[in-house]
Amino acid sequence: MKAIVTLGNGGYDRLLHCDVLRPVPGPDEVLIRVLAAGVNNTEINTRLGWYSSSVRTGTEDAAAAEQAAPTQKADGGWNAATPFPFIQGTDCCGVVIEAGRAADRQLLGRRVLVRACMRPDGFSSHETIWMGSDFDGAFAEFVKVPASEAFAVNCDWSDAELATIPCAYGTAENMLHRAALRAGERVLVTGASGGVGSAAIQLARHRGARVVAVTSHDKAEAVRQLGCETVLDRSADLPAVLGEGSIDLVVDNVAGPHFGVMPKLLRRGGRYVSSGAIGGPIVSFDIRDVYLKDLTLIGCTAWDEPVFPNLVSCIEAGAIRPLLAGTFPLARIADAQREFLRKQHVGNFVLIP
Template identity: 30%
Template structure:
């Protein structure tokens, strides 16, 4: 089979196309023919060594063992099963829950031995991948590409919204709202939990793309640009006062402003730092305003099931910017890092087109 391997820490030149044997499913595993694999920040930061210390990266202290096939947002068909797997799984279309862990239900995402597909295990930048049968869920939509965009981003966004316990009548501000996680945060907070959403994006217009209109289609009540010189004042004005919660994937660039517009007793949840990994914090802001802060990564299997159910019901819709063939993984990751996109970038192993 064809696979794309990360050969070590560095730039996109560390991605190499290789030919290797199709893996064999072991006990309680299935072999999946990958039909689509969406790109996430996590595999780019893994390659760049942005996690951990001493240039190590990944979800385990020892760092990633190279070469490694990245990719965690996987949709495909089960084509072979290992021992002790129910034969009914053969031929089913699935998406993967993206990590293993020994943690108990509800705590599996904070277990010390959490190991991620595409980081600790070979992932979906390939024509085939093996994965535990119990971590394969029925594909929520009939289309592989559309179903592939939810595993990591959707689980992350769903867990964030559940953490802040968003409610009807509350206002939730979503930063990076045009990205993979952000566009799902907008939908989940508004369409599933009933909150009023203020979406923060870069430019309101990107070429022919009207981000303001598209964000409102996804459920945002207001759409504002982080480039505004008086963004905090605009937020307070459109909301008629301070907001209830912030769902943040940006980090430093909008951190101080986010705390400024939060009400007393407000909630701040962060699951990304694309705009800066370190910031200055005056602790007095936190305790004098009684702000609750959440760090958030991925989520639980039960949350994953609830998220997929909402997708299947049409409450959450896939937002896809473009697709690339698997062989164009370098170009796809380069494009992924550009600003002004709306939604996910997806790799297609069977595709022969030239991408965006």
């Protein structure tokens, strides 16, 4: 089969379009013919080794540095070392074509989404393994996964539209679930035009929350159409515009130099939740804002058990809609990732094998 093999940490030259052996499913696994595979920050960050403690900048700066002078990082992946060479691809929409002898045969012929965040020790443990980060993923014509991680979806969305969902919407739903967002609360979403940010807006609105979104001026109208109460430019003085103590929950995957204002925006007893730091992982803030206001800071990586079933229900009920920024052939993955890093889009890009 054709696949994109990531050879190691570095630039786009580390992405090799080549022939590899088609995977064979084990007893508890299914083989999926990939119909579409989404592009996310996580694949770029893993290729760059961005998760290493040695990296102190945001994704865009790290990408430029690795393209100029690539370095191998032993701690550059989600779970420390990345198993190079391997096939990335966290988002998979596909059809089940084979099932192992102990797998659910009712999945055969069904269009499915794959729950990429897997909990090998059960949902009482936060240990995870990720498709496309810890083992071969969906940047290929075929992928094998545990049958328990393949979820049949009944809807009229295109394959590419469905492929925008797993990582971005799973991450957003997990943050809102973990932070226990309630109807009527006011939530601030940073990076609102990105895959996770735009998903968080829709899922927060589905819960009955009021959403304040932060994005760039040129994307404001597209973000506003997702149902936001207020859309602010990322250069705005947020405490001056919104008022200190005016937000119940901050959903932030940006971090970077503006992180320090987030605790000030939160009301007493408010919550801050994050699953990323595309603006830079090293931040500065006043810890007194945290303890004097009884704030809760929540980090999210491992998806909780209800998260993916909730997403499938939302899709099938028409409660959310996909934001497909564009598609690329699998062989043009470098072009797709370059376009992704330009940050001129709203939603997600998708690769078609």
